[in-house]
Structure formats: C-alpha cells, structure tokens
Ligand code: NAI
C-alpha cells in the first residue's frame with residue numbers, strides 16, 4: 001500500500017543547487033581551506049541513490065591543523081577575553097541567521113538525509129534555532145559557589161574557599177546523520193556558551209547543513225578558530241580526533257559500538273568523554289487508555305524520522321486486553337503512511353539515510369522472519385529507486401530475538417503483550433540500553449509505580465520523543481553517559497576549580 005505513491009525527487013531550488021556545486025572545503029581557523037589531500041566522499045540523495053555533491057575526507061594533517069587552530073583560539077586572541085554577554089550575543093546572532101536561512105537549511109537537510117522538507121522545517125531547523133537561543137542564555141549564568149570550610153592551620157589563619165567553572169578547552173564533537181543540524185547545535189551551543197573551542201565532525205552521510213552552518217558562524221562574527229568543521233570518514237577523521245593529544249574532550253552521539261571504541265581510545269590521554277549512544281526504548285501501554293490517541297502516539301514513537309531516532313519507541317509492550325487492537329491500529333497506521341522523496345509535498349515518510357542503513361534494516365526484518373516473527377505490516381522495501389523501507393510491525397516475537405534485543409534504527413516495531421506490572425517492568429528493562437521509555441496510562445498510581453522502576457534517562461508519560469533544551473537527555477547502561485541539555489550540558493563542558501585562599 002505504501003509503495004504505489006512514490007514519485008521522483010523534485011529538483012532542488014537554485015540556491016541549494018548552487019551550494020551543491022561547491023568544491024570540497026574544510027573550515028579551519030575561520031577560513032574555508034583546501035583539504036591537504038584530494039580524497040573525497042560522495043554525497044548521495046537517498047531518495048534516488050544518485051550523487052549530488054562531494055565533501056572532503058579530511059586527513060590526519062587536516063586534523064592537526066584544526067586542533068592547532070582551536071587551541072590557538074582557546075588560549076589567545078579575542079575569544080578567551082570575551083565577556084559572557086558577548087558570547088551570548090554571538091550565539092543569539094547565529095540563531096537569527098539560522099532563522100533567516102531556514103528554508104535553505106531545511107531543503108539541504110531533506111536532500112542530504114532523506115527526511116521530509118516539512119519535518120526539517122518544523123522540527124530540525126526551528127529546534128536548532130531555539131537550541132542556540134536557550135544556550136545563549138547560559139553564557140551569562142555560569143556560577144560557582146562559596147562554602148564554609150573547616151580547614152585548621154593553627155590559631156591565626158582563616159580560609160576563603162570557593163569554586164568556579166572554567167571551559168574544558170578544545171572539544172571534538174562527533175555527530176551522527178539522523179538529525180545532522182540539530183545534533184551539531186546540541187554539541188556546539190553549550191560548548192560555545194561556556195567558552196570552549198570546537199572541532200565539529202559531522203557524519204560522512206550528512207555534512208551539508210554543518211558546512212552551511214559554518215558559513216553562518218563566519219557571518220555571525222565568531223572569532224577565527226572558535227569553531228572548526230572537518231568532514232570525512234569516522235574511522236579516519238573521527239578516530240584521529242579521539243586520539244589527538246591536543247583535544248581535551250570528546251562529545252559523541254552515535255552507535256554504541258563506536259562509543260565503546262571512542263571511550264577506550266580516549267582513555268590514553270584521559271580525555272573527558274560524553275557519549276549519547278543507541279537505544280531500544282519500550283512503549284508500555286496499559287489497558288485504561290484512550291486507544292485512538294495511544295495508537296497515534298505509538299505510531300509516531302517508532303515511525304518519526306523513519307525510525308532513525310536514538311530514543312525511538314521500538315519495543316511495544318501492550319497489555320493483553322488491548323494488544324490486538326494496538327497491533328491492528330498500528331498496522332493500519334503503518335500502511336497508510338505515504339512514502340516518497342523528501343522534497344515532495346505529499347510525502348509523509350522519506351527514505352532511510354543510506355543504502356547501508358536500508359540493507360541493515362532489511363536484514364533485521366529478515367532475521368526476525370527467520371527466527372519466527374510474523375509481519376503484521378510492511379516487511380520489505382518498495383520496488384523503487386532510493387533507500388525506502390516500508391513501515392513495519394512485527395508480532396510473534398520472543399525476548400531473545402535480535403529484532404527485540406538490538407537497535408534497528410529504522411521504521412520497525414516489535415510488539416509484545418504483558419499481563420501485569422511486574423512482568424512489564426522486567427521486560428522493559430531486559431535490554432542493554434537505557435536511553436528512554438514511555439508509559440501510557442491515566443491511572444496515577446500505575447504511572448508512579450512504573451516510572452521509578454524503569455532504567456532509562458528519560459521516561460515519557462502519555463507521550464514519546466519530546467525533547468527540550470532545558471530537559472536533561474542521555475542514557476543509563478549502554479546508552480551512554482553524561483547528560484546533554486539544561487544545566488547538565490554546562491557541566492559537561494566545564495571543569496570545576498576549587499580555590500582555597502588563606503586570609
Ligand atoms: P556510527 O556510530 O558509526 O557514526 C556516528 C558518527 O561517528 C559519525 O560521524 C561517524 O563518522 C563517526 N565515527 C564512526 N566510526 C568512528 C570511529 N572509529 N572513531 C570516531 N568516530 C567515528 O554510526 P553508523 O555506522 O552511521 O550507524 C550504525 C548504527 O549506529 C545505526 O544503525 C544505529 O543503530 C546507530 N546509530 C545511533 C545513533 C544515535 O543517535 N544514537 C545515530 C547514528 C547511528
């Protein structure tokens with residue numbers, strides 16, 4: 001049913017077409033510089049599978065140059081001398097430029113990632129603008145504390161003791177391809193609010209909006225070297241940043257597999273590390289709910305952004321009394337979703353980001369089928385160019401199947417039933433991940449019994465996938481460590497210094 005409506009990708013606007021023709025450049029020390037090698041990575045439109053541009057695959061020498069520029073900007077020049085209010089003003093200026101260029105950014109994001117231009121226009125781009133605005137405010141609100149120590153050094157001396165927060169230094173920020181621009185903002189904004197300098201490494205599949213953001217950073221007037229942007233392959237550019245002795249902190253969002261590699265590699269130089277990794281988030285539905293609203297909510301929980309969301313609600317646990325109705329409703333919702341290219345106005349769900357991701361997701365569906373799962377909706381790719389996968393609902397699944405245990409990162413839901421609260425809490429926590437969960441019930445005591453037992457960094461009640469710059473976000477268990485957003489993000493990018501003065 002989803003297959004018949006797919007149309008070809010419409011042509012991009014002339015502004016975007018011009019941007020795509022740009023030759024590969026790196027953003028180092030405030031300049032758009034030639035990469036030291038001619039090595040490039042193809043930029044592919046996932047709706048057609050065709051190459052639309054190319055980006056540089058930065059070399060180790062480029063990484064050295066970027067780290068040197070970021071170090072110089074951190075240690076000397078205007079940035080370390082700037083008043084917090086000036087950093088705030090720069091961040092706000094950048095947010096205004098994002099607003100002024102919103103249409104272009106949304107179009108670029110859609111072409112590069114596959115998501116619909118509509119979604120990019122109402123979620124990614126305004127979310128990015130608001131993120132910079134929220135973090136702009138923190139620049140002027142970073143505080144330490146004074147405290148009463150009991151240090152005894154004989155009868156005369158007294159002590160004045162206090163703490164202050166200082167920027168951690170040169171930060172390398174490695175981000176994934178599912179929300180390219182927004183992920184760049186989640187990383188850059190708090191680091192810049194605190195006075196760090198940054199080297200951003202966007203995902204090789206989706207670097208275009210980060211490069212456009214680099215141009216807006218110049219236009220906003222950030223001093224040279226405060227933000228540097230290196231495109232290229234993770235195993236090359238990302239790994240060189242993680243190993244580099246000139247980098248003080250790594251902030252990473254991506255797979256748990258790479259998060260583990262980074263955490264090990266960063267330990268050689270005892271870098272600060274924050275990791276926001278994968279998830280396999282449960283959606284727990286009790287029988288007292290309004291079924292229509294919950295079916296819509298659970299469908300969004302898994303199908304939003306084609307399921308390429310770290311906190312996607314990918315494991316449904318529905319109470320036995322409502323299980324059949326949930327599966328029927330979700331399957332109907334899945335079948336009704338209109339697949340198509342991101343720039344087509346009618347499209348409700350775009351392709352996955354890459355052939356690799358499409359193959360990965362299809363091979364999960366196949367492995368579920370082989371292990372005995374049944375397909376209630378979707379289950380394959382439409383016969384069409386582009387990296388589409390039909391929204392899929394799997395039933396008859398068992399807790400030990402790969403499709404239940406592993407992050408699929410596509411529009412694939414596994415549905416299971418439960419009978420009582422203790423059983424569903426056990427099932428929900430039976431995972432190496434702990435990024436998020438949602439609980440759907442209007443019974444206050446049910447909600448309050450379940451929420452404290454769920455081992456996850458965010459628990460939504462009667463909603464799913466909502467994030468806010470003020471609300472800490474991050475994982476328990478193998479979903480990572482460190483919390484982004486809010487005051488927690490300021491802590492991630494600062495060192496705490498104690499000052500002890502004998503008076
Ligand atoms: P990935 O973890 O390999 O890529 C994320 C970022 O890490 C990219 O910028 C990449 O260039 C970089 N990277 C890769 N290897 C690196 C290394 N050795 N050192 C430093 N940086 C490195 O994710 P990938 O391969 O694109 O997707 C694989 C799976 O990861 C997905 O199917 C999904 O399950 C999960 N994933 C989770 C995300 C999340 O938001 N939690 C985002 C993207 C992927």
Ligand code: MG
Nearest residue numbers: 234255257258
């Ligand atoms: Mg990878």
